[in-house]
Amino acid sequence: MLKSMTGFGRAEVSKSGVTFTTEIRSVNNRYCEVSLKMPQSLQNLENEIRELIQRKVSRGKLHVFIRMDEGVEAVTRIHFDREAAQIYYRMLEELRYTLNIPEPINMNHILSNDSIFKVPDDHLDRVEKMRPLLMESVELAIEDLKKMRAQEGAHLKTDFMERLDAIDEVCEVIKVLGAERVPEARKKLNERITTLLETDNFDRERLEIEIALLADKLDVTEELVRLESHTKFFREALEDGDSVGRKLNFLIQEMHREINTIGSKANHAGIAHHVVQLKESLEIIREQIQNIE
Numbered sequence: 001m002l003k004s005m006t007g008f009g010r011a012e013v014s015k016s017g018v019t020f021t022t023e024i025r026s027v028n029n030r031y032c033e034v035s036l037k038m039p040q041s042l043q044n045l046e047n048e049i050r051e052l053i054q055r056k057v058s059r060g061k062l063h064v065f066i067r068m069d070e071g072v073e074a075v076t077r078i079h080f081d082r083e084a085a086q087i088y089y090r091m092l093e094e095l096r097y098t099l100n101i102p103e104p105i106n107m108n109h110i111l112s113n114d115s116i117f118k119v120p121d122d123h124l125d126r127v128e129k130m131r132p133l134l135m136e137s138v139e140l141a142i143e144d145l146k147k148m149r150a151q152e153g154a155h156l157k158t159d160f161m162e163r164l165d166a167i168d169e170v171c172e173v174i175k176v177l178g179a180e181r182v183p184e185a186r187k188k189l190n191e192r193i194t195t196l197l198e199t200d201n202f203d204r205e206r207l208e209i210e211i212a213l214l215a216d217k218l219d220v221t222e223e224l225v226r227l228e229s230h231t232k233f234f235r236e237a238l239e240d241g242d243s244v245g246r247k248l249n250f251l252i253q254e255m256h257r258e259i260n261t262i263g264s265k266a267n268h269a270g271i272a273h274h275v276v277q278l279k280e281s282l283e284i285i286r287e288q289i290q291n292i293e
Contacts, residue, residue, distance in 0.1 A: 002151035002238055003293040005029065005060040005245075009145025011138045019069040024053075026149065028291045029061035037132035038066035045131060049138055056142045058086070058243045059293045064141075085116040147196040149293065155287055157238050163281050164231045167255075170274050170281075171224050174262065177270050178220055220262045220271075245275050245292035252286045 005028040012021045034050050042263050055063060083180045092105045110116065259282065265273040 002153035007143040007148035011140030020137040022137040
């Protein structure tokens, strides 16, 4: 299933008066990059959470927010460190004096420093007991995120298919226009041959070179065949689904190369117009691919 790298996932789980809420916001990125914000008391679990997310998600920049609510009982277990608060206050006062800041120190400045609160000695044991609940909230949020990314991927897949159909239709038109050019080109070539034969210094080798060059310049069949082959592989990749963003990007580059060659060979206003259409469709696909996992 095709997946977008844009999405949002949220999960909330509770047990024994403790509630964990995990939110994950995801945008496109070349690799899987995780930005994690969580309570200081849970920092020892950060690596485990990060590894869990990176196992489940292959690409994208993920902003993860984890909130823990232990209720009133947990608050009563926290102790106020009077000495730490006094030291912090004196430091702020000294800084205010040094920088000549007129604003007085208030309670909000003091409370912004978490170190003035003491966590009970059994904190690590309690965190370990709550770990399964925390990891459950993270896993559920990941699943919610992946569900949204899959929905967005389905919409992109539909759009890709429609644009690929349009590209194939334009290629058929270019085939017809290219075939119509042959009689006209043959007439001009005969005129050129007649002119050369009438000259005293007729050079047969030069004539053969001109014929070869003209034939190569007119024929875009090879480029059209390769372009159709790329659209076929593109569709197959869309059906494969998982982590195909890089492969699709490569195919788009190859398709762009063939279209450019057709444009450079086509000395025909109608074909040039359709080449512009192809480039426009391809550019839209290229931009959307950047958001595919």
